[in-house]
Amino acid sequence: MEIEIPVRGAFSFAENMGYLTRSTNECMYQIDNHKITKLIPLQGEHVLLEISSNDSNKSLLITCMASSMTLNEQHRASIINYVEDWFDLERDLTPFYDMAQNDPLLREVVKRFYGLRILGISDLFEALCWGIMGQQINLTFAYTLKRRFVEAYGKHIEWNGQNHYLFPEPQQIAALTVEDLRALQLTNKKSEYLIGVAQLIADGRLTKEQLLAAGDCKSAEKQLVQIRGIGPWTANYVLMRCLRHSSAFPIDDVGLHLAIKHLLDSDRKPTISEIRQLSANWSDWEAYATFYLWRCLY
DNA sequence: TGCCAGGTAAACA
DNA sequence: TGTTTACATGGC
Structure with a gap:
């Protein structure tokens, strides 16, 4: 079975791959030749997906490589659902990018990683x-x-x-x-x-x-x-x-602190209070801001 | 080698 | 309610 999922709005397969390849020791999927191979659970069974994208980032291409059962239309819908959730494809990033244009910490970062989505952990x-x-x-x-x-x-x-x-x-x-x-x-x-x-x-x-x-x-x-x-x-x-709340904000995160320290060219990590001030305008997009800032670290 | 790492629970004031 | 400390262990 092959499936093409159209993508609307800002999306860059390469940027998302940049996140997915951050560790060479990842065990929940494999990446080779610009293709992701991942085994996913499906109604008590499983299916091995290969995911790639066309050059224009207008769609994701999914090939079902191996499965424990014969795939029907319901399975097809579940697979689409899974991949859309993984890449957060339903999210309109326009308000986030609009906000980031006027944010000193995010302005350059969103340009650099334009089209990056928060990669999900569905389970x-x-x-x-x-x-x-x-x-x-x-x-x-x-x-x-x-x-x-x-x-x-x-x-x-x-x-x-x-x-x-x-x-x-x-x-x-x-x-x-x-x-x-x-x-x-x-x-x-x-x-x-x-x-x-x-x-x-x-x-x-x-x-x-x-x-x-x-x-x-x-x-x-x-x-x-x-x-x-x-x-x-x-x-x-x-x-x-997992729950995909865009206002989730792990403000204690060391990675976030280090990213801010780096972007401010500071000799010390910011305090929580300073982060609260810096993030005052991120309202409802804290999760995306954090995810983009993490990308600065590797 | 010593400090640090994508913190939390429990103790304490 | 807010702050300090013990916990464990690999990486660089």
Whole structure:
């Protein structure tokens, strides 16, 4: 099955690829020759997608390379849905770019990365796990931890001599012990947090739908920070990349601080109070501002 | 080698 | 309600 998804508005496949290739140790998709290969879950089954773009950035081209079932029209709709969500294709960036034109921090950045979207993490469990794993460690090690976790507990298929993984199911992680995860060099606390979150989701006490139903970003944040291991940073990270609230704002993020320090050519990181002032005009676009600023770091 | 990393919970004032 | 500290461990 092949699918062409038209893209409207500001979109640059190359800029999005720039984000997706930031680590050479990513295990949830592979990139080769300007094409993304990713195994996605689909109604209890799975399908391996290859995603590319035509030269004019007017559409995304999807080829279904391998699947555990015969694809029908409903599957086709789900695949389109998945890719549109991943690349945030429904978002009109015009108001963000208008705002950024008059923002000293963002003006050059949006020019440089024009057409970049917030790449999503559709699965709530994956987004929470990635947030927890990444807490207070460098990204290189975070990617190593994620790879170990996914290779240890995620299902995979082999295709063209390469393994393609699905993220582990919460049901399986919920049944693990702290010792199991410590073996991957996760800390005691992170192991506890991951198992706890897995249990919440496996038991149906935490769902993406429930968080979306909370309505606004702040209400969902309140629910998330009730969970042990989820502080304001992780909550906002998940709100930004999974629930797709454009006003999510991980203001404590070290990467954000370093990007601002760099752009201001300062010899120190900004204080939270200074960031509040600098971001005063970002209202409702904090997530996009943050994502673009992160891009300055690599 | 020592500081730092896409923080959080718990203790404390 | 707001601030300080312990936690752990790889990367550079």
